[in-house]
Amino acid sequence: MNAPLAPALALFSHLPLSERFHVHARAFSAPLEAVASRVPSGGTVADVGCGHGLLSALLALGDSRRIVHGVDPDPRKIEWARSGPGRLPNVKAEVGTVESLAERLPGQFDAVVVSDVLYLLPAERWSGFLREARRLLRPGGRLLLKEAEGDRSWKHYKCLAQEVVMVKLLxxxxxxxxxxxxxxxxxxxxxxxxxxxxxxxxxxxxxYSTPHILYVAEATAGDGAASSAP
Known part of the structure; x- marks a missing residue:
């Protein structure tokens, strides 16, 4: 099941203009609907690096049986997420990281979604990040990892230039x-x-003018997974 984009965007209609612009730009520059459509139905989903919560909104509106737990290290964005999709009964948004969530709720999620987060971290931290995402999942749970592909195309270099502006200048x-x-x-x-x-x-x-790519992976049973709490 997949929610149309318009109802998700409507949750942000009360935000200041600059924040609404950011959410709308995100909506039309990244294939978040395609990501949401591949998340298994129902269950509990961690949206790691949720930002303003647009993907959380799509996931929650697309399946009312689904519980979405969004975390992001930026308190500003979490405040916007709480006042937007956080008003939905099946969404929770909190300040945190993949590490803090895995420490508190190991093995408690059926799926983990990570959209455009890894490229913001030093490459040497990627393996640790993915291991922590693995800790969040029940055996057989799914990771949906959306990144931009390093394919050395013009889209690759355009993506990097755009992010330099967003991260370092703005x-x-x-x-x-x-x-x-x-x-x-x-x-x-x-x-x-x-x-x-x-x-x-x-x-x-x-x-899109970005080389978006989605990796869908399954948590291997018996390979370091944390046991679910009783």
Whole structure:
């Protein structure tokens, strides 16, 4: 099930103009609907790096049985998320990271979605991030990881230039290191090392000026998964 974009965007109609613009720009520059459509029905979903909560809104509106738990390290964005999709009964938004959530709720999620987060971190932290995402999942749970592919195309370099503006000049997004895009072979290898079995790699860049790519991977049973709480 998938929610139309308009009802999700309506949740942000009360935000200041600058924040509404940011959410709308995100909506029309990234294939979030395509990501949401591949999340399993029902269950509990962690939206790691949720930002303003647009993907959380799509997930929650697309399936009322689904519980969405969004976390982001930026308190400003979490405040907007709480006042928008956080008003839905099946959405929770809080300040946090993948590490803090995995420490508190290991093995409690059926799916984890991560959209455009890894490239903001130093490359040496990617493996640890993915292992923490693995800790969040029940055995057999799904990770949906949306990034921009490091394919050295013009879209690759345009994406990096755009993010330099957003991160370093405008300060709209927080980054913990150099902006990095990885080729799909490297990403699939990192997923395997973190205890995932890649199930699907989907190119989503058609119609966009960014080389969007989605990795769908399954948490390998018995490979470091935390046990669910009783």
């Amino acid at each position: 300060g709209r997004t927080k980054a913990g290191g150099a902006l990095v895009l990885q080729p799909r072979e490297a990403m699939e290898a990192l997923l395997r090392q973190a205890g995932f079995t890649p199930r699907e790699t989907v190119e989503l860049g058609t119609g």
